[in-house]
Amino acid sequence: MERSVRRFPAESRALGAGRTTIALAQASILLFTPASHLFVPVGGAETEVSCTPPVQSLSLYCLAESADRQFLNWVLLALLLIVASGILPRYTTVLHFWASLSIGQSISLPDGGDAVAQVVTFFLVLACANDRRTWHWQRSRTGPRDELRKGSVWQGLAWAGWWGVRLQVAYIYLNSALAKLPVGPWSEGSATYYVARMENFGAAGLLDELFRWTTGITIIALLSTWGTILAETLIAVFLVRRGSRQALAALISGALHVLIIVQIGIVSFGFIMVGAVVCAASRGIDTYAPRFTSLLPRRARGTDGGRAVVGEARPERVGVSGG
Template sequence: MERSAWRFPAESRALGAGRSIIALAQASILAFTPASHLFVPVGGAEIEVDCSTPVQGVSLYCLAGSTDRQFLNLLALTLLLIVASGVLPRYTTVLHFWASLSIGQSISLPDGGDAVAQVVTFFLILACANDKRTWHWQQPNSEEEKGSIWQGLAWAGWWGVRLQVAYIYLNSALAKLPVDQWAEGSATYYVARMENFGAAGLFADLFHWATGITLIALLSTWGTIFAEGLIAFLLLRRGSRQAAAATISACLHVLIILQIGIVSFGFIMVGAVICAASRGIDSNAPRSKSLFSRTRNSTRGIHSSVPTDPEPASKTDAVTLGA
C-alpha cells in the first residue's frame, strides 16, 4: 500500500477530463433550466430552500438569503465553467464541491447524478491535493512531492472515488436482479413506453420498434445489468481494464441518453468513471498512442510500396516503337 501511494501520479490529464465532464454536465442543468423549475413553485410562490442542517446551511442558496435565485444560478454556472476550464485544479476542486453541494442540497428535485456529483467532488478535493499545475490539461510534472502528506491524501482521494463509483454500479446491477421486469428481460420494453420517462425525441420510434423485438429487449435488459457489474469489477482492476470500464460506461450512458434522455445524469456518471479510472487511462495512453503511430506508419508503408503507373511514352518513342 505504501509503495502504491508513493508511485501514485497525482497530476493526471484523465482525472482533469473527468472533472470537466462532470462540471459541464452540472452547468447544463443551470444553463437550460430556469430557477422556477429548479425550485418548484407552491401556491404561486417559490418554495423556501431548506437550510435546517449544517450541511444545507453552507449552500450558496442558503448563504445568499433572499437574493434572486436566477442570479444565484448564474453565479453557480460561472463557478462550474471555471472548474471545467481546468484552471488551478488544486483549489477549484473546493469550488466544485461547494457548487455540487449547493445544487444537490437546495434544488427541489435533485436526481441521482446530483448525489453522485456531491460525493465524487468531495473525494476530488483530496485527489487533487498534490496537483500543482496551473491548468489540468498541462503535461504532468514528473518531479511531484511523492513523499509528502499531500501525495498520501491524493492517493486516498482517488481510491475514495474509485471505490464509491464501483459501489454505485455494483449496487445498481444487484438492485435490478429481484425486480421481475429486469429478471425476465422485459425492462427496456416497458421503460421505452413509460409516459413521462420513456423514449422520446429523434430516436423514439426506433427504440419503440427495437425493444418490441424479444431478442433485442432481452439483450438490452440483461446487457445493462451485465455492463454495470462489469464496470464495477473493472474499476477495481489495474491498467487497461480501468480504461475499458470508462469505455463501457461511455457507451452505456450514451445509449441511455439517446433512448430516454437524462443527459446531465449520464455525463456525470461518465465523468465519475473517468476520474475513477484515471490512473489506468494515463498508464494505457502511451501504449495506445504507440499502437496508433505504428498502425499509421504501416499504412503509409503500404501506400508507398504500391508501384505507380509508368509515364506514357513520348511521341518520339511512339514513332520508334511503331517503326
C-alpha cells in the first residue's frame, strides 16, 4: 500500500480533464436552463428550497435565501467556469463540491448526473489534496522537494480520494447493469425499442427517425439493449483493474454516453458520467496516453524529422513524466 501511495500521480492532467468535463456539464445546466425551470412546484407543494441542516443548509440557495435565484445561478455558473479553467486545483475542488452540493440539494428537478457529481466532487477534494500546481493542465513536477511530498499525509489523502472515486463510479455502473437484468424489456432485449418511442423521453432531433427505424430491426434492438448492459459491466470491472484497462473503461464510457446523447439527449448527465469515469481512470490514462501519442505520425506528435519542435517536449520525456 505504501508503494502504491507513493506512485500515485497526485498531479494528474487526466484527473484535471475529468474535473473540467464535469464542471462544464454542470455549467451547461445553469447556462441554458432559467431558474424558473429549475425551481418548480412538485406534487402541489410551493416552490421552496429545502434547507434541512446540516447538509442542505450549506447550499448557496439556503445561505442566500432572500437573493434572486437567477442571480444565484449566475454565481454558481461563474464558480463552475473557474473550476473548469483548471486554476489552483487543490483549492477549487472545495468550490466545486460546494457548487455541486448547491445544485444537487436545492433544484426541484435533479437528474442522476447531479447526484453523481455531488459524490464524485466530494472525493475529488481529497484526490487533489496534494496537487500544488497553478493549473491542472501542467505536467507533474519531479524535483527533489516533490519526491519528499509523495511521502506526506496529503499524498495518502489524495490516494484514498482517488480510490473513493474509482469505487463509487464502478459501483454506479455495476448497480445500473444489475438493476436492468430483472426488468422484462431489458432481459428480453427490447428496451431500446421502447425507449426510442417514448413520448417525453424518446429519440429526438435530426436523427430521431433513423433511431426509430434502426431499433425496429430485431438484431439491432437486441445488440443495443444487451450491449448497454455489457458496456456498463465492463466499465465497472475495468475501473477496479490496473493500467490500460482503466483507460479502456474511459473509452467505453465515452462511446456509450455519446450514443445516448445523440439518441435521446440528456447531455449534461452524459458528460458528467464521462468526466467521472475519466477521473476514476486517471492513473491508467496518465500511463497509457503518452504511449498512444508515440504511435501517431511525427508531425502529429509535434516533431519533424526526428527533431522536436520548439516549445514541445520529446515523446520519451512525456512518457517519463506520466502526465
